[in-house]
Amino acid sequence: MGAKELNSDFEKLKMGLDCFHGNIVIADNDGRIIFLNEYARNLYNLTNEEAHTMKIHDLVDRGIIDRSVCVEAFETKETAIGCLKTATGVDLDSVGFPVLNEKGDLLVAAAYSYDGQFMKVLMEQIENEKKKNRHIKRTLKYLQGANNKYKSFIIADEKMKNLYHDVKKIARAESNILIYGESGTGKDVMANYIHQNSNRQNEVFIPINCGAIPSELMEAEFFGYEKGAFTGANKEGKAGIFEMVDKGTLFLDEIGELPLSLQAKLLRVLESGEVKRIGSSKPIFIDVKIIAATNKNLKSMVEKKLFREDLYYRLNVIPIMIPPLRQRPKDLIELAKYFVDEFNKKYECELVLNSDLISRFKSYRWPGNIRELKNEIERMVISSQTNSIFISGLNTIETEQEEKTREKAERIDYLPGINYKGELKDAVRVFEKNFIKAALAECDGKVAMAANRLGIHRSVLYKKIEQYKSEE
Structure with missing residues (x-):
């Protein structure tokens, strides 16, 4: 024209x-x-x-x-x-x-x-893209199988048996699932169990820790980018996580760590089923099942404007709560035995748990849950010099009662030697005397150094030393 x-x-x-x-x-x-x-x-x-x-x-x-x-x-x-x-x-x-x-x-x-000829080249390019995607999926499946920590898991507690029984029934639903639980309770194991019992079990399962990806890289990782989209980008472009997991299951762990800007983009994906690479206006339609997990109170985060309310309701279609390990005593013991066997094989040992240690395990709160239990047992197996793991080896384990006793002792002992039945002026004198003694001991009896340590002139310190000596 x-x-x-x-x-x-x-x-x-x-x-x-x-x-x-x-x-x-x-x-x-x-x-x-x-x-x-x-x-x-x-x-x-x-x-x-x-x-x-x-x-x-x-x-x-x-x-x-x-x-x-x-x-x-x-x-x-x-x-x-x-x-x-x-x-x-x-x-x-x-x-x-x-x-x-x-x-x-x-x-x-x-x-x-x-x-x-144009069609031939075009079809070759399409086939190459398909081959690349198939290769990516095969690689992900291989890695998933080679590092599969989900092959076996321990369920002995009745509440956990009931939970897994219910989860198996809902796993085939295509609805989004949100798993709640403290850190280390096995949310990743639950997510994989859902995938293995879903209609997508033969497709890829990709777990992503939202707290482990730098926020500035998140969009490129999730959505991919076209060639030349930004400085430092792969010259051939890159498929994003959503594209790679197409037809499969995406597990978003620590979803509460997702930045608000990316929450909005994730919401659009959930609503429309389409993604756009950075630097492209062409939509790519995907079919992905989302399982999210968090150890935070998302409802509270919504109220504080830290998490999008519309995304929360999109994800919270089927909520699953995993109880902490301290509420699952049977699981605790069976898991402990399982980890002992695992590390016996790894370090060529023949260690066993004794009854005292098992009782101590039951009294401990396990704030790190299964992850903490596994790490503690590995440490004990490595450091043990006998065929049995004894209580003396529990350097980091402290029961609730022992914890309360220690905290009480710390509150009392921070002023050694004070008689609380006397008057305040007497208590102050006793405290000052002991404090000076401690400073002198720390400075090997050197008065000038101790005075500097106490923040007073050495003549003042000499005077106080003489005073307290006369009172003994």
């Missing part, structure tokens, strides 16, 4: 169709060519004026092409597909469509053709 002003939508449409990388031929119900785009005119060596004086049959009759699917669609009123060759020897893959009115009468016939 050049610089000519576009005066109508039809002219704008024709300009857009002229940019199409392929042939477009449209004929009316008399077979007269009403549109032949620029790509086709150049290939057929026709001017725009010549094209509009021809009928679609003329293209074959004049030997410009050896066959026409547009003619076939025109005559049969059915879709026609075929390969044709131009007078210049170019092979074209073509499809023709009839456009009919409600009575079945032909209105127009249209044909779209692509250079066969």
